[in-house]
Amino acid sequence: MLGGSVLLAACVLPFVADPYVLEVATMALLYIVLCLGLNVVVGYAGLLDLGYAAFFAVGAYTTGILTSQFDWSFWATLPVAAVAAAVAGVVIGMPTLRLRSDYLAIVTLGFGEIIRLIARNLTITGGASGLYGIERPVLFGIRLDRNIDFYFMFLILVVLVIYVSDSLSHSRIGRAWLYVRFDEDAAAGIGINRVAVKLYAYIVGAVIASLAGTIFAVKMTAVSPESFTFSQSLAILLGVVLGGMGKIPGVILGAIAMTLLPELMRDAGIYRPLVTAVGLLVLMLFRPQGLWPDGRA
Amino acid sequence: MTILEVKQVSLRIGGLSVLTDVSFSLNKGAIHSLIGPNGAGKTSLFNCITGFYRPTAGAIRLDGTSLARVTPHRVVRLGLARTFQNIRLFKEMTVLENVMAGCHCRSEGSIVSALLRTRAHRREEESIREISRRWLDFVGLRAKEQRRAGDLPYGDRRRVEWARALASEPKLLMLDEPAAGLTHTEKAELIELLRRIRGQGTTILLIEHDMPLIMQVSDHVVVMDHGQKIADGEPAAVRRNPQVIEAYLGVEE
Numbered sequence: 001m002l003g004g005s006v007l008l009a010a011c012v013l014p015f016v017a018d019p020y021v022l023e024v025a026t027m028a029l030l031y032i033v034l035c036l037g038l039n040v041v042v043g044y045a046g047l048l049d050l051g052y053a054a055f056f057a058v059g060a061y062t063t064g065i066l067t068s069q070f071d072w073s074f075w076a077t078l079p080v081a082a083v084a085a086a087v088a089g090v091v092i093g094m095p096t097l098r099l100r101s102d103y104l105a106i107v108t109l110g111f112g113e114i115i116r117l118i119a120r121n122l123t124i125t126g127g128a129s130g131l132y133g134i135e136r137p138v139l140f141g142i143r144l145d146r147n148i149d150f151y152f153m154f155l156i157l158v159v160l161v162i163y164v165s166d167s168l169s170h171s172r173i174g175r176a177w178l179y180v181r182f183d184e185d186a187a188a189g190i191g192i193n194r195v196a197v198k199l200y201a202y203i204v205g206a207v208i209a210s211l212a213g214t215i216f217a218v219k220m221t222a223v224s225p226e227s228f229t230f231s232q233s234l235a236i237l238l239g240v241v242l243g244g245m246g247k248i249p250g251v252i253l254g255a256i257a258m259t260l261l262p263e264l265m266r267d268a269g270i271y272r273p274l275v276t277a278v279g280l281l282v283l284m285l286f287r288p289q290g291l292w293p294d295g296r297a
Numbered sequence: 298m299t300i301l302e303v304k305q306v307s308l309r310i311g312g313l314s315v316l317t318d319v320s321f322s323l324n325k326g327a328i329h330s331l332i333g334p335n336g337a338g339k340t341s342l343f344n345c346i347t348g349f350y351r352p353t354a355g356a357i358r359l360d361g362t363s364l365a366r367v368t369p370h371r372v373v374r375l376g377l378a379r380t381f382q383n384i385r386l387f388k389e390m391t392v393l394e395n396v397m398a399g400c401h402c403r404s405e406g407s408i409v410s411a412l413l414r415t416r417a418h419r420r421e422e423e424s425i426r427e428i429s430r431r432w433l434d435f436v437g438l439r440a441k442e443q444r445r446a447g448d449l450p451y452g453d454r455r456r457v458e459w460a461r462a463l464a465s466e467p468k469l470l471m472l473d474e475p476a477a478g479l480t481h482t483e484k485a486e487l488i489e490l491l492r493r494i495r496g497q498g499t500t501i502l503l504i505e506h507d508m509p510l511i512m513q514v515s516d517h518v519v520v521m522d523h524g525q526k527i528a529d530g531e532p533a534a535v536r537r538n539p540q541v542i543e544a545y546l547g548v549e550e
Contacts, residue, residue: 164412167411167412167414168408168411168412170411170422171406171408171411171418171422172401172404172406172411172421172422172425173406173407173408173411174411175394175397175398175401176398176401178387178390178394179387179390179398179401182387182388182389182390183385183386183387185349185385186381186385186386186387187387187398188368188369188370189347189349189369189373189379189381189385190373190378190398190399190401190402190461190462190465191370191373191374191378191398191399191401191402191465192370192398192401192402193368193370193371194370200408204408
């Protein structure tokens with residue numbers, strides 16, 4: 001019921017909102033996708049990932065390169081971006097999944113920076129200035145180039161990702177993520193292949209971020225390495241932690257908060273990061289489990 | 298019929314000889330106990346059998362299949378379940394969810410079938426619940442299936458762990474000090490439960506310190522001391538073995 005009403009409101013919003021609100025709302029949807037994707041990795045499987053923006057970059061650059069340099073249609077790049085992200089997930093996953101929390105966090109941090117630096121230095125990715133002139137998607141002969149088009153593309157992706165998160169969290173694999181998160185050795189001792197289970201979490205999370213990246217690329221028509229910095233990864237992680245790890249409505253709330261807070265504090269000027277930091281500290285002191293946490297976390 | 302064969306197993310950790318040339322075999326459908334003073338190497342041997350440690354030498358076979366180089370989760374799938382000395386439950390999850398973990402290695406639902414919500418997937422989920430509830434009935438915890446595992450009293454937490462291990466349909470069930478910390482009544486219930494498990498054809502290997510319990514319930518006892526097997530046989534015979542008495546009571550100078 002609540003979900004239906006929220007979805008209805010989200011569908012009506014772009015028709016009543018001014019361009020500024022529409023832009024902020026679109027960014028909120030992007031963050032919701034990214035936070036829900038990272039939630040699979042951090043919230044469900046309990047793997048601290050500090051380089052999640054790398055998978056977002058893989059999607060954005062895959063679509064950017066294929067449309068701007070090889071004249072692919074946007075839609076054809078989607079499966080390629082998903083596969084590329086899954087491969088990236090395995091590449092980062094295989095050597096690191098035997099590591100435990102702190103070490104894993106450091107390796108993922110490094111991986112995030114490596115992807116950004118590769119993008120910055122290759123010719124095919126446009127170097128430091130990035131790619132521009134990315135072709136807009138065409139659907140049934142209509143060129144999708146209005147802000148409202150991208151709003152709805154992100155909204156569809158949000159609904160899809162909620163469905164995926166919800167289905168998986170109530171499945172055998174979703175339970176296995178929780179078992180591994182709560183006690184890895186006990187999970188192995190009862191017959192759960194911890195390496196495979198963690199790898200699945202990485203792959204699912206990577207594909208979700210990558211799909212967000214593809215839409216981001218065609219919305220902006222340009223991608224540059226500076227969109228995929230460590231602070232981007234951190235912002236996504238903050239959204240997940242802020243909202244309440246492991247619970248879908250909580251994570252959505254966290255993502256919205258991470259989008260709105262900077263906008264609401266424009267008046268604070270150069271003090272904005274300071275105010276944000278203090279706000280987050282206060283929240284973590286008084287509500288460490290997040291805004292709307294999963295009952296068991 | 299032999300279910301588990303341990304053959305000349307040695308384990309060295311650093312310069313230390315933890316296990317030396319340990320050999321014994323366990324018959325199918327019986328209750329076996331592994332005893333010995335503290336530091337005798339019982340838990341190390343347990344960890345070798347369950348794949349958590351890799352023996353330096355020797356062979357371990359479960360129902361004819363070698364367990365060398367088999368990872369812990371594969372060992373469970375081959376039919377060997379274990380419990381931990383210091384109960385390892387998923388405390389934040391419900392009792393039912395804990396037991397469902399045991400079904401994981403006997404089910405195969407994939408990410409794709411979960412996303413498509415196929416009928417086979419729903420049916421499997423249904424059957425996992427059903428099997429788990431049956432084991433909760435078996436250990437007498439069905440009424441508490443929705444409780445958070447970490448909130449249960451100690452004796453009940455042990456039962457959850459047994460139900461979880463049983464849900465993996467083991468041929469051999471290995472319990473590490475199951476009677477530790479149990480009350481007198483709970484111990485009596487444990488004995489009754491062990492007999493019921495044996496009754497359905499599952500072999501049991503206990504590591505225990507509680508001598509009266511061992512003597513009452515075991516069909517066969519293996520005694521270890523200083524990383525070596527010193528005796529092996531029926532409880533009454535083992536109790537009279539001078540080497541065993543020496544290991545437990547020391548020897549007069």
